[in-house]
Amino acid sequence: MKTPSAKTGRGAGSPKRAQTGNSPAAGIDPQALVRMYRQMLRIRKFEERCYQVYLQRKIGGFCHIYSGQEAVAVGMIDPLGPEDYVITAYRDHGQAIARGMSMRAAMAELYGKATGCSRGKGGSMHFFDVPGHFMGGHGIVGAHIPLACGIGWGIKHRGKGGVCLCFFGDGAMNQGAVHEGLNLASLYKLPVVFVCENNGYAMGTAVSRGAAEEHIYLRANSYKMPTRRVEGNNLFEVYEATQEAVRRAREDHQPAFLEAVTYRFRGHSMSDPGSYRTRDEVEAHKSRDPIGQVVQHLEKNRILDAAGIERIESEVDAEVEDAVKFSEDSPQPDLDSAYEDVYVNYPADIRQRR
Amino acid sequence: MAEIEFRKALNMAIDEELARDPDVFVIGEEVAEYDGAYKVTRGLLAKYGARRVVDAPISEGGFCGLGIGAAMLGMRPVVELMTFSFSLVAMDQILNNAAKIRYMSGGQVRLPVTFRGPGGVVHQLGATHSNATESIFAHTPGLKVVACSTPENAKGLLKSAIRDDDPVIFLESELLYALKGEVPDDPEFLLPLHKGRVVREGSDVTLVAWSKRVHQAMEAADRLAADGIRAEVLDLISLRPLDQDLILKSFRKTNRLVTVEEGWSFCGIGASIADIVQRQAFDFMDAPVERVTLEEVPMPYNEAMEYHVQPSVEKIVKAARRVLYRDVKESTDGR
Numbered sequence: 001m002k003t004p005s006a007k008t009g010r011g012a013g014s015p016k017r018a019q020t021g022n023s024p025a026a027g028i029d030p031q032a033l034v035r036m037y038r039q040m041l042r043i044r045k046f047e048e049r050c051y052q053v054y055l056q057r058k059i060g061g062f063c064h065i066y067s068g069q070e071a072v073a074v075g076m077i078d079p080l081g082p083e084d085y086v087i088t089a090y091r092d093h094g095q096a097i098a099r100g101m102s103m104r105a106a107m108a109e110l111y112g113k114a115t116g117c118s119r120g121k122g123g124s125m126h127f128f129d130v131p132g133h134f135m136g137g138h139g140i141v142g143a144h145i146p147l148a149c150g151i152g153w154g155i156k157h158r159g160k161g162g163v164c165l166c167f168f169g170d171g172a173m174n175q176g177a178v179h180e181g182l183n184l185a186s187l188y189k190l191p192v193v194f195v196c197e198n199n200g201y202a203m204g205t206a207v208s209r210g211a212a213e214e215h216i217y218l219r220a221n222s223y224k225m226p227t228r229r230v231e232g233n234n235l236f237e238v239y240e241a242t243q244e245a246v247r248r249a250r251e252d253h254q255p256a257f258l259e260a261v262t263y264r265f266r267g268h269s270m271s272d273p274g275s276y277r278t279r280d281e282v283e284a285h286k287s288r289d290p291i292g293q294v295v296q297h298l299e300k301n302r303i304l305d306a307a308g309i310e311r312i313e314s315e316v317d318a319e320v321e322d323a324v325k326f327s328e329d330s331p332q333p334d335l336d337s338a339y340e341d342v343y344v345n346y347p348a349d350i351r352q353r354r
Numbered sequence: 355m356a357e358i359e360f361r362k363a364l365n366m367a368i369d370e371e372l373a374r375d376p377d378v379f380v381i382g383e384e385v386a387e388y389d390g391a392y393k394v395t396r397g398l399l400a401k402y403g404a405r406r407v408v409d410a411p412i413s414e415g416g417f418c419g420l421g422i423g424a425a426m427l428g429m430r431p432v433v434e435l436m437t438f439s440f441s442l443v444a445m446d447q448i449l450n451n452a453a454k455i456r457y458m459s460g461g462q463v464r465l466p467v468t469f470r471g472p473g474g475v476v477h478q479l480g481a482t483h484s485n486a487t488e489s490i491f492a493h494t495p496g497l498k499v500v501a502c503s504t505p506e507n508a509k510g511l512l513k514s515a516i517r518d519d520d521p522v523i524f525l526e527s528e529l530l531y532a533l534k535g536e537v538p539d540d541p542e543f544l545l546p547l548h549k550g551r552v553v554r555e556g557s558d559v560t561l562v563a564w565s566k567r568v569h570q571a572m573e574a575a576d577r578l579a580a581d582g583i584r585a586e587v588l589d590l591i592s593l594r595p596l597d598q599d600l601i602l603k604s605f606r607k608t609n610r611l612v613t614v615e616e617g618w619s620f621c622g623i624g625a626s627i628a629d630i631v632q633r634q635a636f637d638f639m640d641a642p643v644e645r646v647t648l649e650e651v652p653m654p655y656n657e658a659m660e661y662h663v664q665p666s667v668e669k670i671v672k673a674a675r676r677v678l679y680r681d682v683k684e685s686t687d688g689r
Contacts, residue, residue, distance in 0.1 A: 119460030128459035135426060136459065143446050146416050150423020150431075157379070157405060158427065177446070180416030187411070341461035342495050344519035347548040348595035350495070 025236035030303045034312075036078050036235060037294045037304075040070035041316050043094045044291055046103055047266075049320045050093065050110060054270050058328075059110040063124045066094035068233075068265035071290035072197050073098040075238030076165060076258075079246055083162035085133045085155070087148050090125035091264075092137035095167055099134040101127065103323035114333035115326070121333075121341065135164075141202075142168060142175030145194070149181050152190030156253055163191045163249040165242075171202025173216050182223040185255040192255045193245045194220070197232065203268045204276040220257035232260030233290040236297075262290075355538055361531040363505035364394045364470075367512035368432060370541045372402050375430060378516060381408040381417050382434030382471075391436045392472065392531055418444035418469065422451045422521075425467040430516055435471035438525065439485040452521040453496030468515045470524035472531070473501075474565065474616040478660060481652035486617035488564075491523040492594040493621075499593040500547050501525040501564040505535035507591065510545030518547060525593075527566040550597035552604070556586035559674045560604040562627060563614040564590040567665060571614055574670035585674060593623055598630055605631055609640040610677040614665050619647040644673040 025033070047067045054063050066073070073094040077086060080099075088095040096106055101117055109116030110124055118128050127137040135151060138144035148166035155162045172178050173196060185192045196216050200207060208214045217227040226248065230241045238260060245256035263285040267274050274282075298304040304312075339350045358366070371378045384391045386399040386409040399407040410417035414435065421431035435441050441448060448469065456463055475484040492499045498520055502508040508526065515522040553568060554575050563571040568589045575585040586604050590597060605611050611631055613624030628643040649663035 117460070118458055118462075121460050122458040126458040128462050130426075130459060130462035135463075136455065138451075140446055140450055143419070143451060146419020146447060147423035147426065147451060149416070150420040150425070150429075151427055153420060153424045154427030154429050158377070158429070177415050177419065180413045181419065183411065184413065184416045184420055188408075341457050341459075343498070344456070344464050346520075346595065347546075348598075 025297055028236060028239060032078065033294070033298060033303055036074045036239070037291070037298060038312050038316065039074045039078070039098055040235070040291050040294065041312060042103070042319065043070045043073065043097050045316050045320045046097060046106065046323070047093060049324060050107075051266065051270075053110075053324065059124070060112070061123050062090070063110070063270045064091040064268065065264070065266040065270075066091055068285065068290070069197060069199060069262045070094060071235040071238050071294075072195070072232045072260045072262050073167070075235045076195055076242040079239060079243045080165060081162070082133070083160060084246075085135055085151050085162065085164040086167070087135040087144050087151065087164060088137060088167035089141065089144065089169060089172065090137060090139045091169070092125065092127045096127040096129060096134055096137065099129065100132045101129045101134060103319055104326045105129070107323040108327040108330050111327040111330065112333070113327055113330035114337070115330040119333060119337060119341070142172040142177040144168070145172070145178045145181030146184070148192050148194070149184045149188070149190055152185060152192040152255070153188065155191055161250065163193055163246050165193050165195060165246070167195045167197060169202065170196060170198040170200070170207050170216060171205070171210065172196070173219060174202070174210055182220060182225070182255075182257070186223045186225045189253050190255055191249040191253050193242070193249050194255060194257045196220075196257070196259045197262055198259055199262050199264045201268065201276065204272070206276070217257060217259040220259075223257075225255045225257055227257040227259070229259040229261065232262035233288060233293065235290060235294050355536050357534050358505060358537050359531065360505045360508055360533045360535070361392060361394050363509040363535075363537045364512055364526065365396060365398070366537065367509045367516070368395065369398060369401070371432075371513055371516045372398065372406055374541065377428060378430045378432060379406045379408060380432045380434065381410050381421060383410055383412055383436050385409060385434050390434070392528060394531070395434065414440050414444040415447050418447040419451060421467045421469075422447060422455070422465060425465045425521075426455070426463050428464070428466075430466045431468070432516055433467060433469045435469060437483060437528070438471055438473035438487045439483045441469065441487055442485065445490075448491070448497070449494050453494045457496060464519045465521045466519045468512075468518075468522045468524055470512065470515070471526060472528040473525040474527060475653060475660070475664060476528045478655055478657055480655045484653035486615070486648065488523075488525055488593050489617050489621060489623050492623055497521050497523055497594060498547055499523045499525070501591060501593060503530070503565055503568045503589050503591070505533060505537045507545055509537050510543050511547060511591065514544045514547050517544070522547065525565055529566050548592045548595055548597060550588055550590040550592060550600040552586065552600070553589045554585070554587040556584035556608065558584045558608055559610040559612060559677055560586045560588060560601075560608045561612050561614065561670060561674065562588045562590060562601060562624075564593060565616070567614045567616060570665065570667050571670055573667045574674065577667065577671050578674055583674065583678060583680075596626065596630070598634070601627060601630065602635055605635050606638045609638050612644045612646060612670060612673045612677060614646045614670055615648075616665065617648055618650055619645055620650065622647055641677040641679065644677050646670050646673050
């Protein structure tokens with residue numbers, strides 16, 4: 001892979017969009033484009049509904065909204081097969097849905113219900129769908145990167161094929177666990193594709209305020225794996241870069257590192273005062289909405305017409321409402337289930353505090 | 355049955371489990387080409403190759419996390435920590451990831467990973483290399499904590515730990531590695547992880563210890579016997595869960611209890627044992643529980659100071675005499 005010379009995203013002055021995918025899009029099957037458009041829209045509408053129900057105090061705790069970054073999750077997860085694995089950090093709703101988690105299981109988890117993907121014990125930051133090879137939502141910044149190496153180890157040595165796609169944010173690049181993981185993955189030639197979603201800010205700290213070398217992919221270069229920086233809001237570019245990285249990880253058993261430059265439309269979490277970035281900056285990014293770019297492409301190339309776009313929108317709206325209703329109607333977990341799932345086998349009674 | 359060194363018993367356990375299950379692999383610092391910092395993994399690289407016996411860089415957070423991730427896929431990693439003092443570097447991986455991922459996923463994953471290595475104080479290594487970490491791990495739901503004390507139980511327990519479907523903290527002791535004892539050759543020799551044992555029967559006072567302190571407690575029991583005091587010595591083995599039945603049965607017989615631990619007193623395992631005893635056998639108490647622990651200081655380097663602040667045979671004997679009201683003039687707690 002080439003090392004692009006694009007300028008890095010300083011928090012505020014995130015880079016200009018690379019040429020809006022004409023060439024990369026050309027190779028993507030129109031059906032795949034429609035599928036990915038639908039996925040992006042599902043994530044956006046799910047997240048915006050989360051925002052609403054959070055304000056209604058239906059869900060608690062921390063809640064990190066993915067809106068604005070959909071092209072990264074969808075463009076990277078769509079090329080994967082069922083044998084592959086996905087693991088991510090705490091802003092995990094988008095990846096979970098892109099990987100196939102139902103909106104019902106996702107929303108019910110936010111409601112803390114027994115029908116949630118983690119039986120109401122994980123919450124927003126700890127979504128899991130292990131049968132679907134979605135290996136979590138992880139709450140501690142950077143702590144899941146070594147886990148991704150272990151998943152890569154298991155893939156490689158159990159001979160079942162596949163790759164592990166490991167997402168994390170720009171803030172994680174300053175954590176030791178990330179660098180330990182990158183080193184191990186390269187040292188042991190593990191089939192892990194690392195994806196740094198650089199949305200410009202680690203909580204409220206712009207990349208340039210947190211990293212001595214703010215070109216994130218350059219830091220990964222020192223681990224002797226192919227690195228590439230992509231315009232993360234351009235679905236086509238993301239998709240193409242991922243296909244290449246995944247193919248190499250799969251065939252050559254070696255890791256790769258992708259930096260996807262993107263932007264979150266909402267705050268870091270629901271309690272973000274937003275004082276570290278201007279309204280103008282946010283609006284400028286919203287005008288380059290990754291979903292809008294895909295819609296433009298679909299219409300321009302007559303893959304979908306206005307009616308087709310509208311039909312998908314209303315289907316997704318209905319799905320989101322169904323997920324909310326399902327979550328509202330779902331039972332609260334039995335309090336006794338708090339004592340379950342601590343161990344596979346525990347030879348003492350946990351209720352007796354033993 | 356053969357008489358072998360403690361480290362060889364551990365080596366046998368790993369060797370047999372590597373042979374038995376292709377999902378087992380060993381990873382850690384110097385475990386392969388160097389044959390193990392303490393030679394526990396000697397010869398395993400030559401026998402099983404670099405895919406199964408894996409040298410890791412000095413990167414505890416990294417390779418502990420790798421082990422946990424591989425366990426998420428069903429592998430059975432045996433992660434060697436050169437000493438459990440270095441586990442402090444990997445605490446987030448062990449306490450947050452190994453201990454909680456099963457729970458946070460609503461039971462979707464099993465984490466059959468074993469973290470093993472020597473724990474506690476050795477000899478004049480100073481404060482950073484002398485940590486007794488068991489109370490930290492035993493404090494955390496999601497982990498099982500086991501301490502072996504003889505070559506025989508080292509083998510039987512490590513094999514059970516590797517086969518267990520939950521994360522196990524497996525504590526050894528560098529000072530025991532050269533200890534010799536009879537060890538069954540049977541590759542199916544397994545000991546339960548949650549059971550302690552009575553090492554010596556007695557009726558006057560119960561001494562509770564684990565790992566190398568069991569041997570000190572036994573020496574103390576010999577000295578007490580010379581004064582006609584019959585001490586019962588328990589080897590807890592399992593620190594999470596605690597074998598409460600064993601402790602309570604003994605206490606109901608002796609009515610007096612001394613706990614011995616290598617860690618600090620405050621928030622120590624002995625405190626939990628005292629809590630269990632006062633709640634569940636209050637009517638059987640003839641004296642307050644005595645705890646012999648490390649003094650509340652970082653481990654000093656100086657040899658005499660190092661000895662002075664640790665539990666010792668003398669301190670155990672004195673504590674036992676105190677709970678028997680034999681030395682009432684001595685009132686210094688735990689000394």
